Amino acid sequence: MKYPKIRELKEAVISLVTPAYTTSFPRKPHIPFENYRGKPEVDDKNCVGCETCANVCPSRAITIEDDRTTGKRVITRNFGKCIFCGMCQQHCITGKGVTLSDKIFDLAVFDRNKVIEKQEKNLVICKNCNAVITTDEHIRYMHNKLGPLAFASILNLNLLNEKLELVKKEETEVEIRDGLKRKDMFNIICPNCMRSVLIQYI
Ligand code: SF4
Ligand code: SF4
Known part of the structure; x- marks a missing residue:
């Protein structure tokens, strides 16, 4: 049998007299x-x-x-x-x-x-291609952050329009069935569809 080295004996004695590093969870709450x-x-x-x-x-x-x-x-x-x-x-x-x-x-x-x-x-x-634009809370957050500058975005204007109901709700909620028209600039559409309308009609 090999005898333990002095260093190992010293470590064993130290660990006997020092408190544990690990916590007593779940017996005691972890701090x-x-x-x-x-x-x-x-x-x-x-x-x-x-x-x-x-x-x-x-x-x-x-x-x-x-x-x-x-x-x-x-x-x-x-x-x-x-x-x-x-x-x-x-x-x-x-x-x-x-x-x-x-x-x-x-x-x-x-x-x-x-x-x-x-x-x-x-x-x-998007009411044209059914793509997800983002969440309504996300748009509201960006709106609050940008202030009046937010209205540089047509999407924001259209969302506000929908909220204020300046245009009859039935008109803005109509599904786009026969391709994008100029009127769809005032609809809730994604940036890609908006680009198509702008290229086609402006
Ligand atoms: S980014 Fe993911 S992995 Fe990192 S803390 Fe958050 S939830 Fe956990
Ligand atoms: S607001 Fe913050 S927590 Fe919520 S989805 Fe965005 S990054 Fe994640």
Whole structure:
């Protein structure tokens, strides 16, 4: 039998008298240190559903599904895949939609579905080609940020027009069936379709 080296004996004695580095979770709550990066917390009121965080998430923990028939966007955040890198917080366009909390041990669950969160947002859809433009909250956010400059965009003018009902609602909600016309400049259409109208008629 080999005798332990002096260094190993010293380490064994030190570890016997020093407190443990690991926490006693779940017997005692975990107390995180300052600036600990844990579970991202979503603030739905400040999240406009713009998709930026899904595009920058390196582990694809955030996914977006657009349903044109219901007009809804579903944002799914699977924290079982999250690596707590903080990219979603750093790139959030409102700066307040998602913030990394210091919670992490709360993600220890037996059922993985319990760490999946979903949000729903209303879509703005092109009335000509059915393409998704973005969410209504996203457009409103950009509008507030730009102020009067937002009306340089025809889409914004048309959305305002729809809200103020300057033109009869039936007229703006008519489906475009027979190709784009000049009148469709006053309809909710995507930038590609707007470009076609402008090229054709201006
Ligand atoms: S912290 Fe990183 S991995 Fe987690 S959801 Fe945000 S971007 Fe994705
Ligand atoms: S980047 Fe921010 S505002 Fe956009 S979807 Fe993500 S959390 Fe919401």
